[in-house]
Amino acid sequence: MPSRRECANAIRALSIDAIEKAGSGHPGAPLGMADMAEALWRHELRHNPENPDWPDRDRFILSNGHASMLLYALLHLTGYDLPIEEIRNFRQWQSKTPGHPERGVTPGVEMTTGPLGQGIASAVGIALAEELLAARFNRPGFEIVNHYTWAFCGDGCLMEGVSHEAAALAGTWGLGKLIFFYDSNGVSIDGHIDPWFDENVGQRFMAYGWQIIGPIDGHSSKALDEAINVAKAEKRKPSLIICNTHIGFGSPRIDSEASHGAPLGDDAASATKKNLGWDHPPFVIPEEIYKCWDQKAQGREREDAWNRLYAEYGRQYPELAAEFARRMAGKLPADWRKTASELLAWGESKKKDMATRVASRHCLDILVGALPEMIGGSADLSGSVGTKTSSSTPLDCKTYNGNYIFYGVREFGMGAIMNGLAIHGGFLPYAGTFLSFTDQARNALRLTAMMKLHVIWVMTHDSIGVGEDGPTHQPVEQIPALRLVPGLNIWRPCDSQETAVAWLSAVEGNTPACLVLSRQCLPEIERPGKMVEEIARGGYILHGCSGKPDIILLATGSEVHLVMDAARLLEESGKKCQVVSMPCTEIFDVQDQAWRDKVLPPDCRCRLAVEAARGDCWGRYVGLDGDIIAMDNYGFSAPGKELFVKFGFTAKNVAQRAMNLIEKSDGQKQAF
């Protein structure tokens, strides 16, 4: 029977071999955390390698994602569909073993990690999801939702600000089934950390309301087992197990940053294996060690037991079981079309002018009332951003009832926690803040998009229309900068009807979406007919003309009204205008060529785009012969209406610039 250390050494050996073969990677952390991993994954973690999607599995997040080989070794050894060929293929094109763990690529990898701190922050969202679902679905004798959320993290994760935001909330929320292992090895890339990280981490987390365990010897199986038991015994506080470890354990580069981010090299790799008493060829794990690690039978048994429980639950509570299944599958309810119709009907109905942030709140009233999976929130701007609806009830941390989260002033943490809620399954998270503060959450949004999570952001106060709060609160570069993030749909509706369609798209779309909304009141557009399907194509002709237009005016959001007024002025001067509303460029760009050519006829080069944001990206629609009215610089503190005038966002100026363009275009034509 191999010893626990020998089992841990299998992780170490695979990590060394894979990193040597790849010629790059991070050996220090897998070598250092192997004993922690052995304690958790061989003796505690409740999972089924044959079904990584078992709803009630324990969740494990490797927040220090550069230790990816640790996770791949664990998945391989415990029996996931990750054969040794994949380990040999570490970090290669189309392997299942990329340099950092990626959700959707490797069976058993819950989350994409790499940017430090975000793993533990999302783990907070995962653990919250568990408590919320348990409160909603469990019944006496039927704890169908009852799992732990475990995360490994390193010094770097705890230096990052997002660790503060998320850990503070985890403490406030009393997430007793959230357990972090802190790999405290005293070394980060720049060396021994004392000169830049000498805080008392335990004291900090105690201040958040966590249970602190340790520091323990992170290489002692006994200490680790005990710590896990203590962690589990505490039901009302999350636990931080501080594990003193040695980075590069076993290697000649132990306790040195030299082991962190590069292969050990032949000599040091051999020396390490010798130190560890590991004398098997590369990528070879002795059968008896495989046996010790294999969790397939146990996993099957565990899931079978749960399946039996769930089947009985289904008999006693058929509606609950169906609802749980629906939510975990991320499907909309059977009567969704009714809700969608209600939403669109509200959008089309006659009503008074309103800000799109207000229109959005009306939409949310309908949606949140109908979709129990929607869990809302705001970074301390609930009233301003309109995310708290008539159906919203604040999270109660004693009962875990509620569908609304006060995240506090923590945009980045909010983004990462929403990712966690979506990763767990069973929720459609949405939350809001001012558009200019979404900067703080940008890397969380990047991970949302990279993981293709269904998360919706409500970003209000979308331009100089913010007015008196001034340039710090007036977005200028945020709209185009968000459009650059691959996989995000950015909606900037111009009125309540476009807002309703944007929400419909965001909910049905199953991809991340951001709604960019005005603070200020906007007129309702009188549309010639029902335009729902056209709006849903991201860009459409809001106002057409007969024959070839003299000019195409493109705009989004609040500027649509401006170009409509300008079109009227131009038409009074006998010019033919085509007004294009482009609420979502991402969706417009993937429409068929015929639609795109109809909206932007290729033979009309006379095009003017108007958006109260940086205009750089509109060049690809208006070309070298077109013009752009945009914000080249920051705004000012003054009433919003005045700012629009000062910065040239008036119908008169738009019409004048359009006229200049038409004249120039005519001149060019004559020159041909």
Added chain:
Amino acid sequence: MPSRRECANAIRALSIDAIEKAGSGHPGAPLGMADMAEALWRHELRHNPENPDWPDRDRFILSNGHASMLLYALLHLTGYDLPIEEIRNFRQWQSKTPGHPERGVTPGVEMTTGPLGQGIASAVGIALAEELLAARFNRPGFEIVNHYTWAFCGDGCLMEGVSHEAAALAGTWGLGKLIFFYDSNGVSIDGHIDPWFDENVGQRFMAYGWQIIGPIDGHSSKALDEAINVAKAEKRKPSLIICNTHIGFGSPRIDSEASHGAPLGDDAASATKKNLGWDHPPFVIPEEIYKCWDQKAQGREREDAWNRLYAEYGRQYPELAAEFARRMAGKLPADWRKTASELLAWGESKKKDMATRVASRHCLDILVGALPEMIGGSADLSGSVGTKTSSSTPLDCKTYNGNYIFYGVREFGMGAIMNGLAIHGGFLPYAGTFLSFTDQARNALRLTAMMKLHVIWVMTHDSIGVGEDGPTHQPVEQIPALRLVPGLNIWRPCDSQETAVAWLSAVEGNTPACLVLSRQCLPEIERPGKMVEEIARGGYILHGCSGKPDIILLATGSEVHLVMDAARLLEESGKKCQVVSMPCTEIFDVQDQAWRDKVLPPDCRCRLAVEAARGDCWGRYVGLDGDIIAMDNYGFSAPGKELFVKFGFTAKNVAQRAMNLIEKSDGQKQAF
């Protein structure tokens, strides 16, 4: 003699009046913090209202910037050039009293604040600057640098992750002259904070190594005076004074979020003044209260004393005094041209191929050796990003010697602290991290740009060229997204010569700059002659042709080499190519029309841009007839060279796409 409370009430009255008149603003915080402000500004703060630029003034940062009227009232009352008309003009177009404090707009405002948490984070940088300058310039009997850095902050500031990053470093660095007043009023915009902010803030800061004072009664002048004395007595730790206060003090909306962000309204404003016993007309401060507040005479006296000391210092240490004056003025040294020449000569010299991050390190070796104001650092990636030079010595927190800061894994905090170093004066901060992690610091960079601070970022690992670390570490949207931030110069050089010019521009430019650099080795370009001045124009013809080109190939950084190779292939097929290297679009865009037309001849519409990043913004250079080879989506984990091939970044593909474009363009010409 007015009481201290009456003096504080002058702040309250001005705040109410200005906010009522503006019809918008945040009364709650000025009402709540007025007594804190009275204690600090009337009894402690060492400043000279007649010279806001006195180098040795105490620095004051209002981190909860929405309380701007508190600060404007203080500046007005103590005698700064901020007449009552400006207070009456609060939040109006071109007033000196914008909605949130803005550096450069209002005399006495040190820093633009509004995004919560960044004020205290930059205050850490300011306090560090003071210690570093003191260590460098003070001599026995001549403490010419000896001031405090004070900051007010609220609950929101302390929820934000950046507060963690910066406060942890302040503790580690032992900044004894940094003192925060925490306005602990238990209320944020969403209401009473217990459900989202119940951490023990004192315990948290104690974990960072701070001195904790209080909680005290933030409305008791005596308690505040004592706390200030205790704070100043501690020389080796920063201090946090926890002040229990009432938001909206004196108003009917006391202790309620209703007082936070909207005018009180006529009735409540009157009631508040009545409660406070304030019976003067709006905007009228009784003369005896003005007298109590007036700090002009005392300020003049204090600065005079310092001026006398500095004059004597200048006699005894003429070189030091000249150097201090030079650094505080932000001027380059007298022998700068020599350094610049050395830098450019290195750039032009024959040398082996290298990554631009390595070239940058060589440049920094020259620059840091010559410019003592340069203070470098990295977010725990010193070796990878090449910011630690042969002249760099790590910060020693006992002596405050050193010119290199290990910031730890704290990108946002690093950005905010660099802002603080620049705000203080005497330093040219630069620091580096991986480009994809600059996302975390984006809002700090926005404030850098908005304040026009001279701060330089070194952003390496700039594309899929990163390779095996995979998509989390491979920037895709970051380059164009940074270009969208108004006021930032983004340099992406293609080899060591362009890197040297980029550094020259960044150092001489006196505006914020980002150097975007390759991880991978790049060939050295053989240039026909000296091209320094052309490179410095941001975009230039690297390879020309005689007559009108058939195609213009544009690229930046690593892709320049690719298009050079493609041009060779095209020329073999008889096509005339103009290759444009565009290392800095911001600088190119402000060149005169003649230069821009030379580089991008208007009559050549056949243009192909190549950049391994999102291509959306290249449309404005290539137009509707051009083409863009770019990254539409995230990268993959695999060797970098392989990724360039897989994503179509090969000379062959560029040449093919160029050829297609030429043919299409010819076809169009024939059709004309």
